[in-house]
Amino acid sequence: MMGMGGAAIMVPNWARTSGKIATGTAKRSVRLAQISDIHLQPELGAAKGFAQCLRHIQSQADAPKLILNTGDSIMDSIATKEPRTELQWDLWQKVVRDDCSLPMEIALGNHDYWGLDRAKSETSGNEPRWGKRWALDALELKSSYRSFDRFGWHFIVLDSVEPFQNGYRGRLGEEQMAWLKGDLAATPKSTPILIMSHIPIVSVGLLLNDLKENKDHNIEIPGGRMHLDAPQIHSLFRQHGNVKLCLSGHLHILDRGEYDGITYLTSGAVSSSWWKGIRLDRFDYGYALVDLFEDGSFSHEYVAYGWKTVMES
Ligand SMILES: [Zn+2]
Numbered sequence: 001m002m003g004m005g006g007a008a009i010m011v012p013n014w015a016r017t018s019g020k021i022a023t024g025t026a027k028r029s030v031r032l033a034q035i036s037d038i039h040l041q042p043e044l045g046a047a048k049g050f051a052q053c054l055r056h057i058q059s060q061a062d063a064p065k066l067i068l069n070t071g072d073s074i075m076d077s078i079a080t081k082e083p084r085t086e087l088q089w090d091l092w093q094k095v096v097r098d099d100c101s102l103p104m105e106i107a108l109g110n111h112d113y114w115g116l117d118r119a120k121s122e123t124s125g126n127e128p129r130w131g132k133r134w135a136l137d138a139l140e141l142k143s144s145y146r147s148f149d150r151f152g153w154h155f156i157v158l159d160s161v162e163p164f165q166n167g168y169r170g171r172l173g174e175e176q177m178a179w180l181k182g183d184l185a186a187t188p189k190s191t192p193i194l195i196m197s198h199i200p201i202v203s204v205g206l207l208l209n210d211l212k213e214n215k216d217h218n219i220e221i222p223g224g225r226m227h228l229d230a231p232q233i234h235s236l237f238r239q240h241g242n243v244k245l246c247l248s249g250h251l252h253i254l255d256r257g258e259y260d261g262i263t264y265l266t267s268g269a270v271s272s273s274w275w276k277g278i279r280l281d282r283f284d285y286g287y288a289l290v291d292l293f294e295d296g297s298f299s300h301e302y303v304a305y306g307w308k309t310v311m312e313s
């Protein structure tokens with residue numbers, strides 16, 4: 001099953017109303033689009049697919065003002081040599097230049113980090129563009145984590161990827177955690193906050209897909225799938241009291257969890273199953289439309305943009 005045909009019914013019904021907690025009386029602050037896990041590459045029609053997605057967003061009758069990209073912009077640079085990494089970033093810049101006239105705020109994904117697998121990427125770790133440097137340059141970002149105020153909301157972009165051994169794990173690290181603490185403390189409690197991170201801070205879908213019982217009868221979840229520091233992050237959010245919505249990607253699934261009035265949403269993937277079909281037979285090639293309201297409520301809708309898997313021989 002490679003997801004050919006039947007795309008019209010691929011977005012489950014619940015996804016159309018997921019997160020719809022807007023009161024109905026609050027004024028809308030802004031409409032956003034969230035894209036995630038584009039995994040751009042020369043193969044499988046990915047560039048055409050991504051362009052189709054961008055055009056679909058921009059041709060919405062009620063068009064978003066800003067795109068939030070929660071990472072994995074390119075297929076992979078963790079285990080990829082220099083020339084192919086170059087090729088993917090060039091392709092990214094071309095598609096965005098040609099087909100995107102909206103501003104885009106970008107979080108880095110694990111696949112955007114270059115050379116973490118030193119053997120496969122044939123890197124030493126001393127290359128000037130090793131790690132996040134190349135992605136920051138290609139995406140014209142000053143820092144992999146940052147915050148800004150717009151539309152009456154405070155936006156925090158986190159960097160979920162902590163290089164670890166020959167790969168990565170989902171963690172902010174001490175420096176970023178201290179920065180986050182300070183940033184939250186400096187944000188008025190009356191300002192609603194939206195968080196972007198590539199790796200979900202928490203994901204109920206991950207538990208239901210990947211939960212394993214280890215030999216000691218404990219639950220095991222790989223540390224690259226979800227934030228290992230989720231309890232500390234959530235506790236900071238709770239202390240602030242007005243963190244409303246956390247958007248992530250990474251798992252290429254749609255799910256939603258809510259705790260202490262904070263909603264954690266994983267918003268599918270532009271590339272669905274890495275352009276090879278429909279992820280888990282139900283998470284179509286798509287993006288999310290997110291409406292933010294003045295009272296801190298929001299609505300979230302997953303939209304399939306009509307891409308059909310390209311079969312390559
Ligand atoms: Zn991904």
